[in-house]
Amino acid sequence: MSRPMGDSHKRFLQTMMRNGIISSVQAKALYRHCCETHGAHYLPDKLEEFIDVINTTLQPMFMHIRKGSSEEDGAQHYALVNMAETDITRMSSDYADNELELFRKTMDMILDTENGIVSSTDLLNCADRLQTKKMKKKETEHVLNKFVQDKWLNEKQGEYTLSTRCIIEMEQYIRKVYQDLIRLCYVCHNIVLQGQICENPDCGIKMHYYCVARYFKGRIDPHCPSCSIFWAHEIPEIQSEPQSQSSSARETATPAPSTSTTRRSRRL
């Protein structure tokens, strides 16, 4: 322990534990709040150093506050991850065996797709073939809903994707278990599930939608950064600047606030 944790650090950590993941906008607000509550010196651009102090102290506990980006818009988030068991056992205290199996199946299916999306129909079908204990349609819907509320999955109009929290928390696990399936983004070198793939079969590089948007910004005639073939996809618009102050665009990356009242770990 180089620098000891003050109460401001402890409060920040407690809120991280309660939430699992927060956006960088939330993190900045929280950092300020914690410093002000405990009369600690607040330096607006020292959030990273503040978190470093916590991480140094957390190291012997095999926990870490890690930064990652939302696959949807590239917005940065901070998640509290468990380094000792970076696999699904992390979730095991909260879910039954067949629920965990459903989650593993969901990950299998998502990792096996090109665009990182799996439909609810496919998931409902696979729940019928669980080995631990089959799930009825209604039950499956309920469990999937719980995964979304607990911020392990995202859902949009019946389509499921791995959440930012899931990717940050389970990165090691994903890299280990799905090493033949995962693709790394050509631009940012992180795991990419939702993105675009180069049409050239000999090239086939993959990029996040938001990395594509930034990379090809302002170019009329986009070409693959690796093989130079014409980039035959629609170039997405940049959704939000990663370092901008506008919070509205970024808040949408995390589940809507309304879900927070029904979340699992209610604290008094």
Add this chain to the structure above:
Amino acid sequence: MSQNKRAASQNRRSQVVLDEDDEGSLTQPSVSQVHKARENFTPVQVDRKVAEVVQFILIKDQKKVPVRRADIVKHVIKEYRILYQDIMKRADRTFEQVFGLKLVEIDSKNHVYILTNRLEQSRDEPNGMCPGNTKTGLLFVILSVIFMKGGSVKETLVWNTLKKLRVDAGEKHEEFGDVKKLITDEFVRQKYLEYVRIPHTEPLEYEFRWGQRAVSEVSKLKMLQFIAELHDQEPQSWTLQYREATSTENNLR
């Protein structure tokens, strides 16, 4: 390899007489036994055990379930049980220094622990990052009633008070659901409240008291100041309560 391991563990067992009771009831090891055991495990191994204990208790605490010593020994500490005191002392220090939490033994006979928060609740956490605050409000009302009535109240008083606030224990509440269950079951399980039968009553009557978690987490002085503000009076005008609040305040944190 596995034989080696077995031999090693047998060796250890012959050196330090271990209590084989899986319920985790520990006979106090002698000083020399502990010294020997410390030599048997490397500091790295013991560090790891401390971390595991911390994680185990944190997970239990997410649901506010009290943790039994027997479970800590059985699921985590296992063959390190001779170092139980060492490991728990270090886990406790970690909770305090890293997480701002405190490990409190709420049942010294069966060795049951809870984690309480050493940081005060802050009212205005930004961006809605503090879920579940509505229940806190309900709990606060009940704790206030108990405190102002001298430490214990008949349950009917609590139900009547809540009814005045339009929370009817007999009806399903849109925010709290089954109110009676939340208060007599969830809050009790989480050790915020005690709900006990009053002896020799016919028909049965129950009373509420503060639970262990409330005692170590809630400031009576702050509560009294808040109530005084509501009544537009000084906290000192409730002599008994003020005396109790100021005397417990010194022991609280």
